[in-house]
Amino acid sequence: MERRRIDLPEEEIPEYWYNILPDLPEPLPPPIDPDNGRRLKLLQEVIPSRPLQFEFSSERFIKIPEEVRERYKQVGRPTPIIRFKRYEEYLGGWLKIYGKMEGYTYTGSHKVNSAIPWVYYALEDGAGFVTTETGAGQWGSAVALAAALFGVKAYVFMVRASYFAKPLRRYLIQIYGARVVPSPSDLTEFGRKLLAENPNHPGSLGIAITEAATYAREHGGKYVVGSVINTDIMFKTVAGLEAKKQMELIGEDPDVIIGVIGGGSNWGGLAFPFLGEELRSGKVKRRYIATGALEVPKVTKGVYKYDDPDTGRLLPQLKMYTIGADFIPPPIYAGGLRYHGVAPTISLLMSKGIVEGRDYDQETVFAMAQKFAELEGYVPAPETAHVLPALKELAEEAKKEGRKMTVLISFSGHGLLDLGNYADVLKFG
Numbered sequence: 001m002e003r004r005r006i007d008l009p010e011e012e013i014p015e016y017w018y019n020i021l022p023d024l025p026e027p028l029p030p031p032i033d034p035d036n037g038r039r040l041k042l043l044q045e046v047i048p049s050r051p052l053q054f055e056f057s058s059e060r061f062i063k064i065p066e067e068v069r070e071r072y073k074q075v076g077r078p079t080p081i082i083r084f085k086r087y088e089e090y091l092g093g094w095l096k097i098y099g100k101m102e103g104y105t106y107t108g109s110h111k112v113n114s115a116i117p118w119v120y121y122a123l124e125d126g127a128g129f130v131t132t133e134t135g136a137g138q139w140g141s142a143v144a145l146a147a148a149l150f151g152v153k154a155y156v157f158m159v160r161a162s163y164f165a166k167p168l169r170r171y172l173i174q175i176y177g178a179r180v181v182p183s184p185s186d187l188t189e190f191g192r193k194l195l196a197e198n199p200n201h202p203g204s205l206g207i208a209i210t211e212a213a214t215y216a217r218e219h220g221g222k223y224v225v226g227s228v229i230n231t232d233i234m235f236k237t238v239a240g241l242e243a244k245k246q247m248e249l250i251g252e253d254p255d256v257i258i259g260v261i262g263g264g265s266n267w268g269g270l271a272f273p274f275l276g277e278e279l280r281s282g283k284v285k286r287r288y289i290a291t292g293a294l295e296v297p298k299v300t301k302g303v304y305k306y307d308d309p310d311t312g313r314l315l316p317q318l319k320m321y322t323i324g325a326d327f328i329p330p331p332i333y334a335g336g337l338r339y340h341g342v343a344p345t346i347s348l349l350m351s352k353g354i355v356e357g358r359d360y361d362q363e364t365v366f367a368m369a370q371k372f373a374e375l376e377g378y379v380p381a382p383e384t385a386h387v388l389p390a391l392k393e394l395a396e397e398a399k400k401e402g403r404k405m406t407v408l409i410s411f412s413g414h415g416l417l418d419l420g421n422y423a424d425v426l427k428f429g
């Protein structure tokens with residue numbers, strides 16, 4: 001019988017994360033501080049210290065603490081790989097399609113993979129609580145769950161417009177016992193100032209980052225970061241390391257690896273363990289495709305340069321493909337793709353032609369996601385669904401060349417809390 005689902009037993013949860021820095025084709029351009037050290041100092045004050053060290057580490061494998069592995073188990077790891085046979089047939093039978101199913105974790109996305117170690121290392125520093133920002137709430141709910149599992153309080157600064165317009169993940173954050181406030185909030189001086197100017201201020205991720213970082217600094221907490229930086233992606237390689245074992249278990253080797261890029265963490269988390277091995281051998285034979293939203297076209301129209309990672313200009317600048325920190329994204333439903341830049345590690349690989357970028361528009365993506373759900377039963381998150389048009393293009397290429405391909409996808413999350421977005425875009429009555 002052909003395998004539809006490939007599982008790993010719990011004891012096979014990886015014991016080490018993979019750090020791609022020593023295997024990159026050239027050294028990663030370092031963060032720079034245009035404010036004479038002020039930004040770097042803030043970073044040192046608010047970010048947990050071990051993850052900050054990992055950010056510059058040349059160690060290839062870093063041990064996952066048992067306390068973290070234990071909680072990986074508790075939230076549903078290892079996640080399965082699923083083969084999407086009916087979708088393969090729908091695309092003409094030219095592709096074998098495997099998905100690494102991060103939606104099988106309790107908060108429904110890959111984000112717990114890093115939330116758990118971030119909270120662990122914050123506590124190692126003696127933090128009284130953790131803070132973070134969130135847009136639609138995927139990251140906020142992951143941090144809330146991680147904090148609950150370690151018995152510590154989390155403060156989540158949620159973009160005010162999303163707080164009111166998208167309450168479902170806010171409720172999830174509240175269920176996990178975290179405090180979630182609309183940002184701008186009255187918890188920080190910056191927030192109070194903005195609220196005084198406009199009591200209905202819609203907020204932004206940049207403002208929420210500023211509030212979360214300053215609140216942590218002023219009250220003895222630590223601030224945790226959900227994507228973009230190398231440490232966060234390294235934490236998320238737990239998924240790719242599992243996937244490598246799973247593919248080996250069935251004797252398969254992907255020709256192509258695809259994922260969607262918000263900041264780059266689910267993509268890097270899946271692809272880096274595969275790509276790292278190829279970089280070490282000196283030959284990259286697989287294709288690595290990073291997809292994104294046409295409405296926020298950083299992977300196809302971004303410029304590779306130093307830019308601010310946050311609109312508040314609080315954090316050191318990073319060299320990355322960016323459409324500009326001041327870019328105001330249109331209100332697309334894939335909230336996780338609204339970020340303006342691509343992780344520096346992935347950007348470097350894009351600049352060398354090792355990773356290719358492709359963008360797709362929202363209507364196309366949702367229509368394909370609906371078809372996918374009808375055929376496979378699984379409703380992808382709007383972000384995740386941005387891989388589907390790339391699959392169609394690959395099937396067409398394979399047909400033209402008369403050569404079958406095996407594809408591994410980062411299935412970053414499920415869309416069961418995003419059904420309202422499906423209804424809006426597909427105009428359900």
Ligand SMILES: *Cc1c(COP(=O)(O)O)cnc(C)c1O
Pocket residue numbers: 109110111138139226227228260261262263264265266267336337381383384412413414
């Ligand atoms: C947040 C999110 C993304 C984008 O973030 P990355 O850091 O690029 O992974 C993609 N998919 C889902 C389901 C998300 O929640």
